[in-house]
Amino acid sequence: MGLFENLGRKVESFKQGASDNASEPTHRCGDCESEFFTDYETCPDCGSDAVYPIE
Ligand SMILES: [Zn+2]
Incomplete structure (x- = not known):
């Protein structure tokens, strides 16, 4: 399990980078x-106003 935990941490740090x-x-x-690359107020694809920043 330790090996997989280490791999998971590496992937996570890669994502953050x-x-x-x-x-x-x-x-x-x-x-x-x-x-999207832009902070839309409404989704240009479906028209929803549920556009959130990716954290
Ligand atoms: Zn949408």
Whole structure:
């Protein structure tokens, strides 16, 4: 199990590093799960106002 835990931590730290990359989407629609690079007030795909920042 220890090996898998170590791998999981590496993947997690890689994801965190990638979130600083400008090419990663910053917002996601909570309804259709489309991802965006812009903070839309309404989803351009489905029209939902449930667009949240990706943390
Ligand atoms: Zn949507």
